[in-house]
Amino acid sequence: MERRLPPKRASDSPVRSRQTRLPDAAEPVLEVEALSMDIHGVPVVRDVSFDVRAGEVFGLVGQSGSGKSLTALAVMRLAPGGAVTRGRVLLSGTDLTALSERRMCQTRGRDIGMIFQEPMTALNPLRSIGDQVAETLRVHGVASRSEALCVAREKLARVGLPQERFGLDRYPHELSGGQRQRVCIAMAIALRPRLLIADEPTTALDVTNQAEILKLLSDLAADEGMALVLITHDLAVVAGMASRVAVMHEGRVIDVDDTETLFCEASHPYTRDLLRDSLHQPSRRSGSGGTPVLEARNVIRDYAIRRRSLFGARRIHRAVDGVSLTIRQGESVGLVGESGCGKSTLARAVLGLDAMQDGMIQVDGVPVNLVRARMQAVFQDPYGSFNPRQRVGRLIAEPFHLTPLTKPVRHARVIEALEAVGLSAEDVDRYIHEFSGGQRQRIAIARAIVVRPRLVVLDEAVSALDVSIRARILDLLTDLQQRFRLSYLFISHDLEVVRSITDRVLVMHSGRIVEEGVTDRVLSAPEHPRTQELIAAAPRIPEEWLRAGIKAGKPDSDTP
Amino acid sequence: MIGYAFFRLVSLCASLAAASIVIFGVIEVIPGDPAAFMLGVSATDDAVAALRAELGLEGGVTARYFSWVGGMLVGDFGTSYTYRVPVSELVLARLQVSLPLTLYALALSTAVAIPVGLAAAARRGGTADYGIMAATQLGIAVPNFWFAMLLVLVFSIGLGWFGAGGFPGWEAGFWTGVKALTLPAVALALPQASILARIMRSSLLEVLGQDYMRTARAKGLSGRQAVVSHGLRNALIPVMTILGLQFSFLLAGAIIIENVFFLPGLGRLIFQGIIQRDLIVVESVVMLLVFAVIMVTYLVDLTYAAIDPRLRRSI
Numbered sequence: 113m114e115r116r117l118p119p120k121r122a123s124d125s126p127v128r129s130r131q132t133r134l135p136d137a138a139e140p141v142l143e144v145e146a147l148s149m150d151i152h153g154v155p156v157v158r159d160v161s162f163d164v165r166a167g168e169v170f171g172l173v174g175q176s177g178s179g180k181s182l183t184a185l186a187v188m189r190l191a192p193g194g195a196v197t198r199g200r201v202l203l204s205g206t207d208l209t210a211l212s213e214r215r216m217c218q219t220r221g222r223d224i225g226m227i228f229q230e231p232m233t234a235l236n237p238l239r240s241i242g243d244q245v246a247e248t249l250r251v252h253g254v255a256s257r258s259e260a261l262c263v264a265r266e267k268l269a270r271v272g273l274p275q276e277r278f279g280l281d282r283y284p285h286e287l288s289g290g291q292r293q294r295v296c297i298a299m300a301i302a303l304r305p306r307l308l309i310a311d312e313p314t315t316a317l318d319v320t321n322q323a324e325i326l327k328l329l330s331d332l333a334a335d336e337g338m339a340l341v342l343i344t345h346d347l348a349v350v351a352g353m354a355s356r357v358a359v360m361h362e363g364r365v366i367d368v369d370d371t372e373t374l375f376c377e378a379s380h381p382y383t384r385d386l387l388r389d390s391l392h393q394p395s396r397r398s399g400s401g402g403t404p405v406l407e408a409r410n411v412i413r414d415y416a417i418r419r420r421s422l423f424g425a426r427r428i429h430r431a432v433d434g435v436s437l438t439i440r441q442g443e444s445v446g447l448v449g450e451s452g453c454g455k456s457t458l459a460r461a462v463l464g465l466d467a468m469q470d471g472m473i474q475v476d477g478v479p480v481n482l483v484r485a486r487m488q489a490v491f492q493d494p495y496g497s498f499n500p501r502q503r504v505g506r507l508i509a510e511p512f513h514l515t516p517l518t519k520p521v522r523h524a525r526v527i528e529a530l531e532a533v534g535l536s537a538e539d540v541d542r543y544i545h546e547f548s549g550g551q552r553q554r555i556a557i558a559r560a561i562v563v564r565p566r567l568v569v570l571d572e573a574v575s576a577l578d579v580s581i582r583a584r585i586l587d588l589l590t591d592l593q594q595r596f597r598l599s600y601l602f603i604s605h606d607l608e609v610v611r612s613i614t615d616r617v618l619v620m621h622s623g624r625i626v627e628e629g630v631t632d633r634v635l636s637a638p639e640h641p642r643t644q645e646l647i648a649a650a651p652r653i654p655e656e657w658l659r660a661g662i663k664a665g666k667p668d669s670d671t672p
Numbered sequence: 673m674i675g676y677a678f679f680r681l682v683s684l685c686a687s688l689a690a691a692s693i694v695i696f697g698v699i700e701v702i703p704g705d706p707a708a709f710m711l712g713v714s715a716t717d718d719a720v721a722a723l724r725a726e727l728g729l730e731g732g733v734t735a736r737y738f739s740w741v742g743g744m745l746v747g748d749f750g751t752s753y754t755y756r757v758p759v760s761e762l763v764l765a766r767l768q769v770s771l772p773l774t775l776y777a778l779a780l781s782t783a784v785a786i787p788v789g790l791a792a793a794a795r796r797g798g799t800a801d802y803g804i805m806a807a808t809q810l811g812i813a814v815p816n817f818w819f820a821m822l823l824v825l826v827f828s829i830g831l832g833w834f835g836a837g838g839f840p841g842w843e844a845g846f847w848t849g850v851k852a853l854t855l856p857a858v859a860l861a862l863p864q865a866s867i868l869a870r871i872m873r874s875s876l877l878e879v880l881g882q883d884y885m886r887t888a889r890a891k892g893l894s895g896r897q898a899v900v901s902h903g904l905r906n907a908l909i910p911v912m913t914i915l916g917l918q919f920s921f922l923l924a925g926a927i928i929i930e931n932v933f934f935l936p937g938l939g940r941l942i943f944q945g946i947i948q949r950d951l952i953v954v955e956s957v958v959m960l961l962v963f964a965v966i967m968v969t970y971l972v973d974l975t976y977a978a979i980d981p982r983l984r985r986s987i
Contacts, residue, residue: 135959188889188890190890213894214894215890217893217894218891218892220891220893221890221892222892226890228883228887228890229884230883231883233883234883234884234887235884236884236887236902237906237980237981237982238886238905238906238979239902240981247888247891247893248891248892251891251893282983283982285982300891303981326838440841505848
């Protein structure tokens with residue numbers, strides 16, 4: 113029996129392993145052959161074939177519901193209940209679909225590691241991180257408890273959680289999202305698997321963390337000679353990471369090629385649509401030069417932090433530290449920064465939802481808490497922000513408690529708002545679960561504009577949407593802005609979206625605005641180091657690929 | 673952890689003080705003259721005055737409250753008016769039945785409910801699951817005194833394995849005592865076990881859907897291993913809450929079962945205290961029960977903190 117546990121990492125240098133592994137790099141580690149999956153009779157994965165070689169990063173891209181995650185779960189044989197899979201999955205020549213469940217358990221974690229999307233919930237909250245990493249070794253019976261903890265310490269250090277700051281006895285709730293994802297990676301690579309599957313590993317993280325995690329993953333694949341399957345909806349992420357890419361749509365792989373070829377030639381119309389939508393620029397007029405709608409001066413917002421001990425001193429965290437900003441009528445202002453920089457806290461203060469410790473926020477010269485109807489908000493999760501037991505008409509009419517209007521006027525306004533966002537008057541009697549994600553976000557926008565506000569705060573409002581839906585929503589927002597002379601405060605971690613829809617941008621760091629200016633100027637020639645870091649961290653599709661791809665797509669793009 | 677335990681202890685003392693004020697207030701201050709109430713409408717003024725003196729009702733409210741509380745702190749709960757013995761003696765004798773009975777019933781119910789709930793969750797939607805759900809529904813719906821009488825019919829009168837009622841006292845031997853408490857404990861445990869099994873099932877089902885269970889499977893744990901090493905501890909948190917509530921309920925809420933089996937328990941003591949208007953007994957026993965409930969809640973809180981690291985550092 114082969115013992116895969118490295119006794120000491122030093123004697124097992126990455127250089128050596130690369131040398132020994134490279135000759136068979138041409139041999140595929142994973143071969144998926146005609147894989148199909150039905151869930152309760154509904155086909156969700158259809159005839160999918162691809163292969164991944166050692167040391168290679170293979171991208172699997174597609175929009176939500178395209179079957180990319182289910183393909184990965186089928187490889188792991190962890191498909192949800194009611195699923196029936198057909199086809200073959202070969203791992204170094206062994207057909208996984210033919211293995212007994214016992215053998216499959218020995219394969220998972222040892223030969224295939226997997227990382228999931230949601231690091232906040234992927235770890236057991238009741239067990240320490242050292243314990244959870246060590247479990248990978250313990251469950252495969254390759255190490256004693258003390259040996260396993262020793263390896264856990266090494267692996268955690270390898271993923272950037274050194275022993276001095278992140279002891280093995282730390283618990284998941286003491287770590288941030290990016291740190292937790294590192295723990296998940298340490299668990300997945302503890303036994304140096306041949307294949308690592310990362311399912312949207314950075315989608316829940318901000319750009320800075322995303323860049324670090326992606327760097328870590330590609331380093332690991334190279335150092336350990338692992339094959340890495342990177343599943344993502346983000347074309348820019350695969351552009352920077354993968355050597356080959358498969359595009360999935362409605363359960364099928366519709367295009368698979370070398371990354372550069374795939375982007376530059378964009379031979380499949382669907383790939384071309386994806387590319388175009390991900391770069392979509394709504395045609396909009398600049399909105400600067402109007403009268404000021406929102407004026408914030410020197411806003412300070414503090415949070416009390418829990419005391420360290422019963423008799424410890426009371427501690428305060430200053431989430432927003434002396435921020436001033438002005439938004440004019442018809443203007444879009446972007447607010448960017450890494451997670452925890454105070455963006456959302458500032459947004460809540462602007463909406464008049466929280467009391468400030470100092471400073472003032474005025475709308476049309478009146479303190480914001482007195483004129484709440486002039487400010488509305490759209491948040492990231494369209495489903496979570498609606499009461500599922502109320503009909504759409506009532507949901508949209510919600511902000512009317514802020515205004516004295518008669519019932520017929522309200523009803524007319526609700527219909528008007530629904531039609532403005534591209535839905536129909538009949539939709540007032542339907543429930544929210546009857547709508548798709550994009551339609552729900554339209555309803556959220558209808559709810560925001562129904563009281564004819566002056567300013568709409570869009571807090572990551574398009575972040576959870578697929579690229580094609582996101583492109584349509586950005587068009588809608590632009591259209592509404594021009595029709596109703598709305599002002600937007602647009603909070604997003606996605607710099608491309610900010611570039612496409614805002615006139616000015618504010619960069620926030622540790623509660624302060626560190627840079628502000630015209631969007632194009634700030635994003636193309638950033639001055640502050642924090643802005644530069646943010647822009648450097650954002651994944652991008654190389655310019656020349658885009659030009660080539662768009663050129664390749666040109667003849668086709670005119671025909672509908 | 674120690675800071676947490678200490679902080680909870682402080683809030684526990686505050687709850688006890690608040691409870692004592694409410695109980696004292698309701699029973700002694702609000703309904704007018706307790707002595708006249710205890711003696712009924714036909715009592716003479718002299719008799720009422722004599723009782724007032726005996727009960728220590730002379731003097732200010734504050735002084736009386738502190739002498740009551742002070743007495744309890746040193747184990748002096750006053751003297752029962754009807755039994756003419758110290759209340760502490762009465763309560764102690766009754767606790768010898770009620771406390772073992774409660775623990776016995778809880779042990780039975782936990783021993784049955786947790787495996788049953790686990791089995792139902794593991795076979796969600798299967799025949800076993802439907803069977804268990806139907807059985808627990810019945811266990812909750814059937815009145816436990818009826819079930820108790822059924823038990824007596826079958827096991828005492830029919831099979832003759834157990835006595836039909838009464839409690840010989842622990843002097844008669846440990847196993848004799850346990851035997852006398854078995855049928856009542858089973859009758860008490862049935863609805864509690866049914867509730868607990870359902871809580872266990874739904875709590876485990878929720879845990880099974882969590883992301884960390886999928887992570888565990890991806891590490892190579894089998895379904896069973898994942899449940900044992902990641903599912904159970906998480907699923908037990910809501911079960912602990914219900915167990916704490918059930919303990920408090922059973923301690924004094926077993927009155928009907930005590931009557932069916934003719935057991936001298938706490939429930940019957942309160943019941944008799946109320947119908948005989950023995951306010952001293954009622955007041956003291958209620959205070960004692962409040963104390964027991966608060967202590968159990970405290971223990972449950974400490975158990976939470978032992979299970980869940982997120983609670984240890986929070987104050």
